[in-house]
Amino acid sequence: MIYLDHNATTAPAPAVVAAMLQTMNTTWANSSSSHGPGQDAKRALGAARATVASVLGCRPAEVIFTSGATEANQLAVRGLLAAAEPSRRRILFGSVEHASHLRLAQALAQRGLVLDLLPVRPDGTLDLERAGALMGPDVALVSLMAANNETGVLMPTQAVAGLAHAHGAAMHVDATQLIGKLPFDFASCGADAVSLSAHKFQGPKGVGALLLRQGTPFVPQTPGSQERGRRGGTENLPGIAGMAAALELLGDLTAQAERLATLRDALEAGLQQALPDTHIWSCGVPRLPGTSYLRFGCRSADLVLQRLDTLGVAASSGAACSSGGSEPSHVLAAMGVPADEALAAVRLSLGPDTRFDDVNTLLLQLPPLLAAAA
Ligand code: PMP
Numbered sequence: 388m389i390y391l392d393h394n395a396t397t398a399p400a401p402a403v404v405a406a407m408l409q410t411m412n413t414t415w416a417n418s419s420s421s422h423g424p425g426q427d428a429k430r431a432l433g434a435a436r437a438t439v440a441s442v443l444g445c446r447p448a449e450v451i452f453t454s455g456a457t458e459a460n461q462l463a464v465r466g467l468l469a470a471a472e473p474s475r476r477r478i479l480f481g482s483v484e485h486a487s488h489l490r491l492a493q494a495l496a497q498r499g500l501v502l503d504l505l506p507v508r509p510d511g512t513l514d515l516e517r518a519g520a521l522m523g524p525d526v527a528l529v530s531l532m533a534a535n536n537e538t539g540v541l542m543p544t545q546a547v548a549g550l551a552h553a554h555g556a557a558m559h560v561d562a563t564q565l566i567g568k569l570p571f572d573f574a575s576c577g578a579d580a581v582s583l584s585a586h587k588f589q590g591p592k593g594v595g596a597l598l599l600r601q602g603t604p605f606v607p608q609t610p611g612s613q614e615r616g617r618r619g620g621t622e623n624l625p626g627i628a629g630m631a632a633a634l635e636l637l638g639d640l641t642a643q644a645e646r647l648a649t650l651r652d653a654l655e656a657g658l659q660q661a662l663p664d665t666h667i668w669s670c671g672v673p674r675l676p677g678t679s680y681l682r683f684g685c686r687s688a689d690l691v692l693q694r695l696d697t698l699g700v701a702a703s704s705g706a707a708c709s710s711g712g713s714e715p716s717h718v719l720a721a722m723g724v725p726a727d728e729a730l731a732a733v734r735l736s737l738g739p740d741t742r743f744d745d746v747n748t749l750l751l752q753l754p755p756l757l758a759a760a761a
Pocket residue numbers: 394395454455456457458485487532534535536561563564583584585593594595
């Protein structure tokens with residue numbers, strides 16, 4: 388199997404599984420218990436927190452463990468909004484945020500807040516000028532992803548944080564797709580709150596974190612004394628230990644990014660040469676090194692994915708499947724891509740286990756199959 392769906396999830400690294408097993412076998416007690424085993428679990432939790440903080444450039448007290456990025460995003464937005472001045476009734480979200488996050492924004496808009504979406508240009512990059520024009524003294528919160536999960540496009544979160552803060556608004560960044568793929572430092576990133584998810588960087592599913600800058604006005608949303616009262620519920624210690632192990636394994640992300648960009652560029656160039664009607668979105672702009680978002684002429688994504696499947700290649704479409712039917716990607720729609728082209732979108736996302744041989748195999752085998760399906 389050639390796995391080219393790393394933006395969806397990654398296989399847990401062996402060291403991650405080992406760390407989780409060890410935690411389940413040894414420090415399984417409740418870290419809030421005052422007895423010996425409970426205190427062992429508490430120490431293990433503290434050690435994992437210290438590792439997460441040191442890899443991500445924050446203080447241990449700034450880490451709030453969650454069940455993943457969906458929860459971290461929700462906690463950030465609701466917690467920051469609950470602490471904002473009541474006169475601030477407007478929220479700004481990126482127009483190409485993750486579907487779950489946009490749904491949260493819409494739910495808040497239905498409850499009386501005014502939602503404005505930060506527009507992107509046809510190449511998927513954020514229109515910073517128009518973002519600036521949307522700022523104002525009535526904005527409570529700006530929420531923008533660091534990298535898009537479909538196009539891989541990197542967003543100017545630091546510049547937008549500067550704009551948000553100049554207008555007295557809080558800034559949240561969903562860094563789920565960036566953390567683990569490119570270097571990240573919370574101390575210098577400019578945001579008040581940052582979400583991440585372990586399963587995107589060879590950690591386990593169902594665990595992530597919200598990094599919340601010390602001193603940021605925030606109202607907890609889940610009652611309970613855990614996580615310094617900011618997120619109640621017994622911590623998922625095996626998951627947290629697995630996430631810490633995955634972060635420790637990341638190593639030199641600049642070198643890894645260069646390797647993946649080289650592989651991705653070779654893949655894109657080879658596909659365009661063999662199939663000249665290949666169109667690649669966002670290929671000329673700063674984007675995640677291993678992400679390629681493309682269509683092969685007007686061949687439907689369903690057809691291409693089925694052919695990839697016969698070759699043993701796992702990839703995904705840009706379409707969100709809902710109730711049996713495929714809907715064009717909201718990301719491509721925001722870029723102004725017509726629905727028929729968007730329904731042809733296929734995402735190939737490379738990762739740490741992708742090798743040059745995988746790219747070569749794909750380049751040898753896919754073009755003849757697709758040429759026959761023209
Ligand atoms: N945000 C982005 C940008 C994502 O790509 C994802 C996962 N697809 C999420 C949030 C949700 O993450 P989780 O699976 O940890 O809830």
